[in-house]
Amino acid sequence: MKSPKFLIPAAAVGVLALTVTACSPETGGGGGGEAADCSAYSDYGKHEGKTVSVYSTIVDIEATNLETAWADFEECTGITVKYEGSKEFETQIGVRAQAGNPPDVAIFPQPGLLAAQASNLKPAPKAVSDLVDENWSADWKKYGTVNGTFYAAPMLANVKGFVWYAPKTFEEKGWEVPKTFDEMMTLTKTMADDGAMKPWCAGFESGEATGWPGTDWIEDVVLREAGPEVYDQWVAHQIPFNDPRIVSAMDKTGEILLNPDYVNGGFGDVRSILTTGFAQAGQPVLDGQCAMHHQANFQAANWPEGTVVAPDGDVWAFMTPPIDESKGKAITGGGEMVGAYKDTPEVQAFLQYMASADFANNRVKLGGVVSANKGLDPANAQSELDKLSVELLQDPQTVFRFDGSDLMPAAVGSNSFWKGIVAWINGTPSKQVADSIEGSWPKS
Amino acid sequence: MEFVGGKLLQVGIAIAAFAAVIGLIMLLVDRAPKSTRDKVTVIGFLAPAAILMIVGLVYPAVQTSYLAFTDAKGTPNGVDNFVWMFTQPEAVITLRNTVIWTVLVPLLSTVFGLAYAVFIDKARGERILKALVFMPMAISFVGAGVIWKLVYDFRGPGIEQTGVLNALRVAVGMEPKQFLLDAPENTIFLIIVMVWIQTGFAMVILSAAIKGVPVELVEAARLDGANPWQQFRNVTIPGIRGSLVVVLTTITIATLKVFDIVRTMTAGNFETSVVANEMYTQAFRADEPGRGAALALVLFLLVLPIVVYNARVLRQQREIR
Numbered sequence: 001m002k003s004p005k006f007l008i009p010a011a012a013v014g015v016l017a018l019t020v021t022a023c024s025p026e027t028g029g030g031g032g033g034e035a036a037d038c039s040a041y042s043d044y045g046k047h048e049g050k051t052v053s054v055y056s057t058i059v060d061i062e063a064t065n066l067e068t069a070w071a072d073f074e075e076c077t078g079i080t081v082k083y084e085g086s087k088e089f090e091t092q093i094g095v096r097a098q099a100g101n102p103p104d105v106a107i108f109p110q111p112g113l114l115a116a117q118a119s120n121l122k123p124a125p126k127a128v129s130d131l132v133d134e135n136w137s138a139d140w141k142k143y144g145t146v147n148g149t150f151y152a153a154p155m156l157a158n159v160k161g162f163v164w165y166a167p168k169t170f171e172e173k174g175w176e177v178p179k180t181f182d183e184m185m186t187l188t189k190t191m192a193d194d195g196a197m198k199p200w201c202a203g204f205e206s207g208e209a210t211g212w213p214g215t216d217w218i219e220d221v222v223l224r225e226a227g228p229e230v231y232d233q234w235v236a237h238q239i240p241f242n243d244p245r246i247v248s249a250m251d252k253t254g255e256i257l258l259n260p261d262y263v264n265g266g267f268g269d270v271r272s273i274l275t276t277g278f279a280q281a282g283q284p285v286l287d288g289q290c291a292m293h294h295q296a297n298f299q300a301a302n303w304p305e306g307t308v309v310a311p312d313g314d315v316w317a318f319m320t321p322p323i324d325e326s327k328g329k330a331i332t333g334g335g336e337m338v339g340a341y342k343d344t345p346e347v348q349a350f351l352q353y354m355a356s357a358d359f360a361n362n363r364v365k366l367g368g369v370v371s372a373n374k375g376l377d378p379a380n381a382q383s384e385l386d387k388l389s390v391e392l393l394q395d396p397q398t399v400f401r402f403d404g405s406d407l408m409p410a411a412v413g414s415n416s417f418w419k420g421i422v423a424w425i426n427g428t429p430s431k432q433v434a435d436s437i438e439g440s441w442p443k444s
Numbered sequence: 445m446e447f448v449g450g451k452l453l454q455v456g457i458a459i460a461a462f463a464a465v466i467g468l469i470m471l472l473v474d475r476a477p478k479s480t481r482d483k484v485t486v487i488g489f490l491a492p493a494a495i496l497m498i499v500g501l502v503y504p505a506v507q508t509s510y511l512a513f514t515d516a517k518g519t520p521n522g523v524d525n526f527v528w529m530f531t532q533p534e535a536v537i538t539l540r541n542t543v544i545w546t547v548l549v550p551l552l553s554t555v556f557g558l559a560y561a562v563f564i565d566k567a568r569g570e571r572i573l574k575a576l577v578f579m580p581m582a583i584s585f586v587g588a589g590v591i592w593k594l595v596y597d598f599r600g601p602g603i604e605q606t607g608v609l610n611a612l613r614v615a616v617g618m619e620p621k622q623f624l625l626d627a628p629e630n631t632i633f634l635i636i637v638m639v640w641i642q643t644g645f646a647m648v649i650l651s652a653a654i655k656g657v658p659v660e661l662v663e664a665a666r667l668d669g670a671n672p673w674q675q676f677r678n679v680t681i682p683g684i685r686g687s688l689v690v691v692l693t694t695i696t697i698a699t700l701k702v703f704d705i706v707r708t709m710t711a712g713n714f715e716t717s718v719v720a721n722e723m724y725t726q727a728f729r730a731d732e733p734g735r736g737a738a739l740a741l742v743l744f745l746l747v748l749p750i751v752v753y754n755a756r757v758l759r760q761q762r763e764i765r
Contacts, residue, residue, distance in 0.1 A: 268620075
């Protein structure tokens with residue numbers, strides 16, 4: 001009976017050793033062990049023994065990748081980056097700032113939250129501002145600016161409004177990827193007449209958020225049909241939600257989504273859109289039951305394992321084409337903003353690195369994300385879709401706008417707009433839906 | 445690991461502090477002068493519970509009541525929230541649905557539970573038959589919601605059905621139906637889920653109560669020539685009245701507060717929302733804490749009389765005994 005007693009302390013030591021190994025910060029850098037080449041980091045100076053705390057919504061593998069992307073920076077500058085990711089970020093950041101316990105740096109998932117925190121934030125240092133002027137389009141800088149003061153540089157980006165299709169099906173049927181919205185409508189009609197499958201499949205079911213994929217649709221059409229100025233006014237409520245141009249965009253979307261001949265391949269009639277989960281809604285594209293599916297770049301992760309996402313693979317995507325080409329090539333999407341609650345030299349050095357092309361390249365190289373940073377080498381994108389996204393984001397002709405429902409007040413953007421979409425698909429006329437959403441806009 | 449260790453340490457400190465405070469109170473109570481010792485003892489031992497009650501129950505209740513009369517920014521706006529609740533078509537539908545739920549669920553669950561309890565009483569394999577009906581009780585509301593959502597699943601005509609009910613409909617030559625989408629009957633389909641869960645509860649309690657009805661009474665009634673229905677109506681029912689009230693009120697309270705089933709299955713869309721679901725949506729998603737609080741207040745006022753009634757019936761019964 002002696003051995004178990006002896007084993008317990010031994011096991012404890014073993015566990016402790018493992019723990020210590022697991023917790024010690026990774027100092028090896030992105031390359032995997034070898035000493036980092038510090039020449040690229042000389043601009044950031046030396047800040048031995050200094051710590052920068054970073055707080056964001058990013059967790060799990062994404063967080064590990066993020067930490068790997070700045071490991072070399074830590075090693076070369078001597079700064080220790082203390083990273084904390086939490087799903088509760090959106091509520092906690094306000095609480096922490098109010099309690100006088102904010103992180104040094106916060107990565108905001110959307111501009112609305114950044115604007116709400118602007119009074120607590122330090123304006124971005126000039127070096128960061130210059131980097132953003134150089135590396136990002138003015139659209140992006142605007143989202144880090146509150147009341148004329150520039151606070152936060154963009155970090156990564158995601159792209160919405162892709163139309164997913166099966167290249168093999170298109171080839172067999174002789175269908176061409178449309179270059180304009182009108183062409184897309186003509187193609188839709190051709191597909192419906194062909195009769196082999198419904199042209200579109202869609203699914204807006206998402207628990208309490210049911211309806212949101214529909215808001216993406218409407219936003220895409222508003223931006224393409226009415227143009228970025230109207231889009232900005234609409235999102236900022238400078239024009240009412242029931243403005244004729246918005247209603248017109250809804251009607252234009254309805255030509256697809258409310259037409260029983262065009263939807264809902266693999267699931268049923270128009271209303272089945274409401275009971276189809278958004279993550280399953282693309283499946284009929286693979287099964288040959290529907291031809292096209294509108295969803296953001298993260299749809300790439302919704303396909304069953306083993307599905308090849310490439311121009312010559314099982315599925316591929318094209319960007320929802322322009323309606324009025326004079327209004328530019330518009331895309332909607334999202335991205336994070338890096339803002340700071342402190343302006344110490346080490347925090348400024350960190351901000352500068354995060355806004356640089358080096359960070360974008362280091363992070364994108366690890367896969368799964370893209371950035372709108374113009375200094376990003378598209379060759380670093382890890383998948384075909386990421387490459388396409390980078391090309392779209394870096395194209396100087398591209399007009400980029402944030403997902404509008406994320407920018408609207410919560411009462412609209414995450415409640416009445418969703419509910420409006422549900423009512424709309426369920427048969428309520430566009431005008432009436434827009435009127436009721438307008439009625440729910442908080443009076444200020 | 446570091447994180448868990450830190451938490452454990454905090455828990456340890458909290459428990460130690462708690463023990464220290466209790467010890468201190470006991471010591472002080474014990475040291476009190478003899479003349480006032482009784483009073484001090486009562487206060488000393490009730491105070492911790494009372495303070496926790498005030499902090500955890502009374503204060504939030506008062507705060508919520510105040511919030512119910514404020515707008516989204518927290519400035520008082522009189523009874524606007526209540527006007528909204530009783531005039532906006534959407535909010536009125538919510539109230540209507542809650543009424544439908546509260547009438548149908550207790551009634552159906554109790555009737556089915558009672559009928560089942562009577563029919564399987566002293567039957568062969570009674571235990572197994574009971575367990576079968578009681579089993580849904582063991583499933584969480586969310587779990588039940590997910591299961592029934594799959595049961596009600598819809599695919600268009602001509603496409604292979606994935607939901608059991610629609611597969612059956614198609615098999616007998618009917619059109620598939622959007623169970624969760626077509627108002628107003630979709631509320632009924634949600635209610636069926638709740639009844640499915642609560643019938644087991646009603647059945648178990650009522651079955652036990654039926655077994656408690658004295659055999660002599662039933663036998664006497666039978667000798668007097670009462671038929672089975674008369675026996676049931678005039679002997680069994682009066683004998684289990686107390687249990688019936690408990691079952692009805694318990695289920696009614698649970699139904700008034702129903703949230704999980706609606707949220708899981710339709711999230712309150714398609715005109716199926718109920719007060720508890722709307723309360724959550726308004727307070728935490730639509731950024732309208734005032735409206736949420738007003739709904740919470742109304743819900744509280746609806747539950748209150750039932751709780752009072754329940755307590756009174758229980759007290760009366762104790763007095764009879």
